[in-house]
Amino acid sequence: MSWIWSNGDLIWDRTLDHLVLSVPPIILSFLLAVPLGALANRYRASRGAILSSVGLLYAIPSLPLFIVLPVIVGTSARSPLNLIIALTLYGVALMVRVVADGLASVDPDVRQSAAGVGFSSWSEFWQVELPLAGPVLLAGLRVVAVSTVSLATVGAVIGVQSLGSLFTDGFQRGIQAEIIAGIVATVVLALVLDGALVLLGRLLMPWTRKSSSRVMLPLTPTPLTPTPLTPTTTPTTPVTR
Amino acid sequence: MFTANKGRLALFGVVAVGAVIALAGCATGDPLATDSGDSAGETLVVSSSNYYSNEILAEIYSQALEEGGYTVDRQFKIGEREVYLSDIEAGGIDVFPEYTGSLLQALEPDAAGGSADEVYTELEGVLPDGLALLDRAEASDQNSWTVSKDFAEQYDLTDIASLASVPEPIQVGGNSELESRPYGPSTLTEMYGIAIAGFTPVEDGGGPLTVKALQDGDIQIANIYTASPAFAEGNLVALDDPDNLFFPDNVVPVVSDKVDEGAADILNTVSAALSADVLVELNAKSSNDQESADKIATDWLAEANLF
Amino acid sequence: MNLLIESIQWILDPQNYVGGNAIPLRVLEHLGFTVATLLIASAVAIPAGFFIGHTGRGRGLAVSISGAFRAIPTLGLLTLVALSIGIGLGAPYVALTILAIPPILAGAYTGFEAIDRRTIDAARAVGMSEGQIVRGVELPLGLPLLIGGIRSAALQVISTATLAAYLADFGLGRYLFTGLKTRDYAEMLGGSILVILLALALEGIFATIQRFVVPRGVVSSRSRVVRVR
Numbered sequence: 001m002s003w004i005w006s007n008g009d010l011i012w013d014r015t016l017d018h019l020v021l022s023v024p025p026i027i028l029s030f031l032l033a034v035p036l037g038a039l040a041n042r043y044r045a046s047r048g049a050i051l052s053s054v055g056l057l058y059a060i061p062s063l064p065l066f067i068v069l070p071v072i073v074g075t076s077a078r079s080p081l082n083l084i085i086a087l088t089l090y091g092v093a094l095m096v097r098v099v100a101d102g103l104a105s106v107d108p109d110v111r112q113s114a115a116g117v118g119f120s121s122w123s124e125f126w127q128v129e130l131p132l133a134g135p136v137l138l139a140g141l142r143v144v145a146v147s148t149v150s151l152a153t154v155g156a157v158i159g160v161q162s163l164g165s166l167f168t169d170g171f172q173r174g175i176q177a178e179i180i181a182g183i184v185a186t187v188v189l190a191l192v193l194d195g196a197l198v199l200l201g202r203l204l205m206p207w208t209r210k211s212s213s214r215v216m217l218p219l220t221p222t223p224l225t226p227t228p229l230t231p232t233t234t235p236t237t238p239v240t241r
Numbered sequence: 242m243f244t245a246n247k248g249r250l251a252l253f254g255v256v257a258v259g260a261v262i263a264l265a266g267c268a269t270g271d272p273l274a275t276d277s278g279d280s281a282g283e284t285l286v287v288s289s290s291n292y293y294s295n296e297i298l299a300e301i302y303s304q305a306l307e308e309g310g311y312t313v314d315r316q317f318k319i320g321e322r323e324v325y326l327s328d329i330e331a332g333g334i335d336v337f338p339e340y341t342g343s344l345l346q347a348l349e350p351d352a353a354g355g356s357a358d359e360v361y362t363e364l365e366g367v368l369p370d371g372l373a374l375l376d377r378a379e380a381s382d383q384n385s386w387t388v389s390k391d392f393a394e395q396y397d398l399t400d401i402a403s404l405a406s407v408p409e410p411i412q413v414g415g416n417s418e419l420e421s422r423p424y425g426p427s428t429l430t431e432m433y434g435i436a437i438a439g440f441t442p443v444e445d446g447g448g449p450l451t452v453k454a455l456q457d458g459d460i461q462i463a464n465i466y467t468a469s470p471a472f473a474e475g476n477l478v479a480l481d482d483p484d485n486l487f488f489p490d491n492v493v494p495v496v497s498d499k500v501d502e503g504a505a506d507i508l509n510t511v512s513a514a515l516s517a518d519v520l521v522e523l524n525a526k527s528s529n530d531q532e533s534a535d536k537i538a539t540d541w542l543a544e545a546n547l548f
Numbered sequence: 549m550n551l552l553i554e555s556i557q558w559i560l561d562p563q564n565y566v567g568g569n570a571i572p573l574r575v576l577e578h579l580g581f582t583v584a585t586l587l588i589a590s591a592v593a594i595p596a597g598f599f600i601g602h603t604g605r606g607r608g609l610a611v612s613i614s615g616a617f618r619a620i621p622t623l624g625l626l627t628l629v630a631l632s633i634g635i636g637l638g639a640p641y642v643a644l645t646i647l648a649i650p651p652i653l654a655g656a657y658t659g660f661e662a663i664d665r666r667t668i669d670a671a672r673a674v675g676m677s678e679g680q681i682v683r684g685v686e687l688p689l690g691l692p693l694l695i696g697g698i699r700s701a702a703l704q705v706i707s708t709a710t711l712a713a714y715l716a717d718f719g720l721g722r723y724l725f726t727g728l729k730t731r732d733y734a735e736m737l738g739g740s741i742l743v744i745l746l747a748l749a750l751e752g753i754f755a756t757i758q759r760f761v762v763p764r765g766v767v768s769s770r771s772r773v774v775r776v777r
Contacts, residue, residue, distance in 0.1 A: 055703065056747060058704065059706060060744060061739075063724055063728060068737060146615055167621070180628075190616075191615060191616065
């Protein structure tokens with residue numbers, strides 16, 4: 001354990017590196033997933049096609065992706081950009097289905113009312129649908145955040161320093177404390193980001209705090225998995241309990 | 242209110258993308274950016290692979306160069322050779338501690354090999370333009386066929402050829418490239434008539450998993466680097482290789498043409514002092530005493546009193 | 549593009565269909581490993597998820613554990629486990645099961661939670677026991693989300709199962725590691741394409757299962773719930 005006390009600076013530096021690597025993909029995948037998910041939700045024909053093809057991104061093994069990506073994108077082999085692009089792809093793979101499901105969970109009556117009081121379909125999307133889908137989106141984003149932090153450790157293999165460097169180094173040198181420090185710090189960082197997202201959610205969606213019996217979702221946002229449903233299944237709305 | 246949030250989100254996005262670009266800039270940035278005219282003040286990029294022992298060597302080079310008045314940009318742990326080789330070839334790195342045999346095989350898979358000097362000469366011939374080799378050290382960290390001490394005693398094993406006397410077929414373990422290497426299992430059968438049962442991949446480059454697999458008896462022979470601290474515990478035996486099956490892997494600085502004579506002299510002085518025992522000792526300090534590369538390098542340079 | 553063509557040539561090369569490293573053999577190993585991992589993870593996660601979904605108890609705990617499990621770096625865990633139990637398939641089974649538990653668990657309890665409470669109250673009112681409610685009401689109604697959870701776990705396991713080849717002569721990961729280490733990127737990419745194809749096939753199978761297993765009534769009652777609200 002003495003390794004940890006004498007290497008506090010190193011652990012802190014790697015944690016910061018890790019943060020810088022994981023935050024952009026989390027934000028980027030959200031920004032990319034919203035239009036894709038909206039598109040999937042809008043047209044029945046596009047739903048299956050978009051959701052299946054995006055979901056398959058997740059099946060790409062990460063190691064080859066890191067090697068092939070620089071060739072395709074034209075980045076330098078050990079540019080952190082490769083890692084950020086790859087993590088964004090995985091984030092999008094998880095997030096698009098959540099966005100589609102979240103938007104689908106919005107009560108059609110509410111949308112019709114919005115149209116009735118004069119919302120254009122553009123402003124109805126931004127001011128009615130998206131906020132109402134908010135809790136589901138947040139739940140999905142929390143999953144993306146946690147998986148991204150975990151996946152960013154693979155960066156060590158392609159020369160991008162992260163908390164993963166601690167356990168690859170620890171394995172080589174046979175220092176158990178370093179291995180465990182790397183794994184624990186990764187989990188802690190993931191949980192901290194997760195907590196930050198919950199706070200952000202409360203800030204942006206104050207209505208979810210009220211424990212009214214009419215809220216649409218369980219109060220504590222669930223880390224919902226992107227639950228793939230068949231295209232024929234109607235949106236599942238977690239109903240008031 | 243959500244439109245405001247949208248704006249905020251968009252701002253986040255811009256910041257994020259900006260951060261990404263800035264990051265990318267750092268990693269591939271031109272080291273000449275701080276233009277100073279004076280050659281001794283020029284920044285040299287020193288790099289190391291993900292291998293902890295390689296990092297110690299890179300740190301020694303860096304500190305020695307800094308003492309000689311050079312400015313060093315440390316870009317350590319830049320991955321495995323598969324990843325960083327293209328970067329060395331492209332000339333983004335000025336000083337890199339390498340190993341003669343392994344680098345030769347990475348650059349020229351059909352290389353002939355031979356003695357330490359032959360490998361060194363062969364490597365000079367295949368180095369990309371703009372790169373050069375300085376003097377090689379006596380220290381080497383090379384591949385070996387290694388067995389557990391119990392197994393060695395049971396069958397009285399000393400060199401690779403003696404494996405032929407083991408009555409049971411042998412299970413081989415190591416990184417997956419080992420299977421197709423010129424010193425791999427098929428050569429063992431062809432050259433020495435050793436019966437091979439099969440190949441088990443253990444992708445940690447002769448690390449603790451490989452050592453454990455040897456001791457558990459899951460595999461009987463494995464490829465472990467000779468400077469590995471695993472040997473210090475005395476439970477492993479590296480078999481002698483009188484036929485030079487393995488390429489000698491002497492430590493050698495690969496440098497770009499930005500490394501001037503003064504810097505080359507400094508690195509050559511380091512290499513001259515880097516004996517085989519020294520490397521094992523440095524590695525042991527890292528793994529057994531858990532010291533940082535920084536401290537190990539400082540202590541050794543002070544102790545060796547080179548400058 | 550050249551690389552892509554080379555990797556497809558690699559997949560079609562008859563030489564890769566013979567011996568101990570034949571493509572069909574590796575595909576079967578990979579598939580068997582994935583199915584076994586999903587079964588183990590389901591055996592743990594489904595009963596736990598049903599309990600949480602039915603009673604509403606332990607939900608906070610399940611959410612935290614799932615979150616932590618998701619955050620554990622798989623390669624780190626794999627190596628740590630292997631250091632204590634040795635090389636072979638044991639460590640990959642442990643690491644991949646941990647990876648597969650969170651989505652299945654979430655699928656199981658959100659499936660129960662998504663059911664309209666009035667439906668369950670009605671079942672209770674007509675005199676069904678708790679056991680009957682779980683089997684006859686919650687289970688069929690929660691099935692689509694549960695299978696969705698297993699489906700997303702399957703996708704993750706099938707791509708991450710390539711790590712089994714880190715310490716065993718096993719599965720499609722062999723092509724990835726060999727290709728990577730010998731800089732034979734056609735082989736590496738060919739192996740990845742096979743993994744993706746296998747995932748695609750599995751997706752198809754799951755889509756079919758969902759269509760057949762979920763009773764017709766579930767789908768229509770769901771849409772009614774949405775409309776009623």
